[in-house]
Amino acid sequence: MLGTVLTSQAVLGIIALRKTHVPTWSSSPLDVTAALVHYRYIQRRQNRCMHSSSQTDDERTDPIRPSPRQPSLWMSHKSVQRVINVIWGVAAFFVLSGSVLLLGWSPYRWGKDEVAPPLGLLRASLELGVVQSVVAIALHCGELVITLARDEQVWREASKEHGARLAGNPLKALFGNWQSCGFLLCKIVVHWIFGQTMHLRQGTGLVVGSGFGGKSQNVLGGALIFVAWFITFIATRQPLGPQPAAYGHVQTLADLIDEWSTRMHWGHKADGWGVGPWPVGRAGTAKDKPLPRVKMDLHYA
Numbered sequence: 001m002l003g004t005v006l007t008s009q010a011v012l013g014i015i016a017l018r019k020t021h022v023p024t025w026s027s028s029p030l031d032v033t034a035a036l037v038h039y040r041y042i043q044r045r046q047n048r049c050m051h052s053s054s055q056t057d058d059e060r061t062d063p064i065r066p067s068p069r070q071p072s073l074w075m076s077h078k079s080v081q082r083v084i085n086v087i088w089g090v091a092a093f094f095v096l097s098g099s100v101l102l103l104g105w106s107p108y109r110w111g112k113d114e115v116a117p118p119l120g121l122l123r124a125s126l127e128l129g130v131v132q133s134v135v136a137i138a139l140h141c142g143e144l145v146i147t148l149a150r151d152e153q154v155w156r157e158a159s160k161e162h163g164a165r166l167a168g169n170p171l172k173a174l175f176g177n178w179q180s181c182g183f184l185l186c187k188i189v190v191h192w193i194f195g196q197t198m199h200l201r202q203g204t205g206l207v208v209g210s211g212f213g214g215k216s217q218n219v220l221g222g223a224l225i226f227v228a229w230f231i232t233f234i235a236t237r238q239p240l241g242p243q244p245a246a247y248g249h250v251q252t253l254a255d256l257i258d259e260w261s262t263r264m265h266w267g268h269k270a271d272g273w274g275v276g277p278w279p280v281g282r283a284g285t286a287k288d289k290p291l292p293r294v295k296m297d298l299h300y301a
Contacts, residue, residue, distance in 0.1 A: 023035035023036060023038070023039050023041070026167050026170075027170045027173070028154060028165075028166065028167050028168055028170075028173070029151040029154055029155065029246070029248040029250065029253060030154060030155065030164060030165075030166050030167070030253065030257075030264070031166050031167040032250060033250045033253040033254050033257070034166060034260055036250055036254070037254050037260075042250060042251055042254050043254070044254045044255055044257075044258065045061075045251075045254075045255050046061070047061035047063075047301040048061060048255040048256075048301075049255070049256060049258070049282055049283040049284055049300055049301065050064050050065075050066055050242075050244055050283060050294075050300040050301070051064075051244060051252070051255060051256075052070055052071055052076065052244040052245045052246065052252065053071075053076050053077075053244075053245060053246050053247050053249040053252040054071045054075060054076040054077075054245075056249060056251055056252050056255075061301060062301070063278070063280045063299035063300060063301040064299060064300065064301075065296065065297070065298070065299055065300070066242030066283075066294050066295075066296055066298075066300065067242060068240070068241070068242065068296070069238045069239070069240060069241075070238055070239040070240075070241070070243070070244065070245035071238065071245060072235060072236050072237055072238045072239075073145060073148055073149065073152075073234070073235040073236075073237075073247060074232075074235045074236045075238075076245065076247060077148075077247070080144075080145055080148070080235055083141040083142075083144055083145060084141075084145065084228070084231055084232055084235055086137070086138065086141050087138045087141050087142055087224070087227065087228040087231055088225075088228045088232075090134055090135070090137070090138040090224055091138070091221055091224035091225045091227070091228050092221070093134075093221075094217045094218070094220050094221030094224060095217070095218060095221035095222070095225065096221075097217055098215065098216070098217025098218035098220075098221055099218065131194075132194065135190065135191075135194055135220070135224070138224060138227070139186075139187050139190060139227070141231075142183060142186075142227055142228075142230075142231045143183065143187075145231050145234060145235050146179050146180055146183045146231070146234065147248070148247045148248050149177075149179050149234050149235075149247075150173060150174075150177050150179060150180055151246075151247060151248030152239065152245055152246065152247045152248065153177055153179075154168065154173060155243075155246050155248075155253065156239060156241070156243060158243070158264050158265055158266035158285060159241060159243045159265075159266050159267065161290050162263075163263045163264055163265040163290065164263070164264050164265075164266075165262065165263055166260070166261070166262045166263070166264065167262075179234050182230060183227075183230065183231075186223075186226070186227045186230060189223060190220070190223050190224065190227060193219055193220050193223050194220060196216075197216030197217070197219060197220055242293075242294045242296065243266055244256055256283075256284070256285075257284070257285045258284035258285060259284060259285045259286055259287060260285075260287075261285075261287030262287075263287065264285040264286070264287060265285060265286050265287070265288075265289065265290045265291050266283070266284070266285050266291065267283065267286075267290065267291025267292055267293055267294060268281060268282075268283055268291055268292045268293060268294045268295060269281075269282050269283060269284045269286070269291060270282040271295065271298055278299050279298065279299070280298075280299050280300065280301050281294070281295060281298040281299065281300045281301075282300060282301070283300050
């Protein structure tokens with residue numbers, strides 16, 4: 001069965017590759033944005049040098065002042081809120097169902113029934129598959145949030161002295177990011193707990209069953225609660241500094257980056273231009289050296 005599934009995935013992948021133009025294989029949000037701009041899939045919009053991803057759908061381009069703190073992932077994307085709610089829901093399900101089994105409110109006990117193969121093996125495999133799929137979906141939802149946070153960290157390097165690299169080492173981006181390392185450890189622990197709590201067993205004679213009791217569900221639910229808290233903590237953190245938050249959103253990055261190079265610096269580029277009741281500045285990127293910090297009392301467009 002596993003071989004059939006893997007073969008099907010490989011066939012679908014080959015078909016997709018033959019029919020799809022891939023501008024870049026890079027995992028860097030900056031490199032992906034550069035490729036999309038180069039092939040004209042997206043275009044840079046003017047007068048949006050201080051607009052974050054939470055303002056990407058706002059058509060107004062009025063000059064705005066820099067903000068000392070940027071919107072969090074939770075505030076920027078409603079999809080992130082739905083993803084986190086899924087993780088909390090899965091964790092609550094395991095805790096509540098485990099409590100029901102422990103308190104004896106349910107006449108059923110997972111793992112009590114054992115029947116002869118092949119029906120017993122099929123039933124036990126389905127139970128394992130369903131529960132593992134639910135756990136995998138919760139962890140995958142968490143990984144989506146971590147990926148957005150990691151993409152934002154890549155972009156925020158542009159306001160530091162060393163600047164942001166257009167195409168960095170993906171392994172360095174993964175293991176050099178504390179959010180990614182923390183979540184990787186969480187995934188390892190959750191899968192280990194799942195492996196310890198649910199298993200196939202063979203009874204007397206030709207009988208097969210699965211074991212997953214109330215205590216096991218509570219332990220797994222507790223681990224998922226910690227994962228949900230960790231993801232919520234990451235999603236509600238507000239980045240410090242006036243650099244607009246993009247969270248890997250390619251259109252926002254295309255609006256913020258006005259000069260592309262292999263290493264980019266973001267900051268103040270010009271002031272005192274434009275027509276209006278106040279002087280208007282311009283922020284953007286440069287490739288030669290770090291730019292001055294943006295002026296917090298100046299409007300930018």
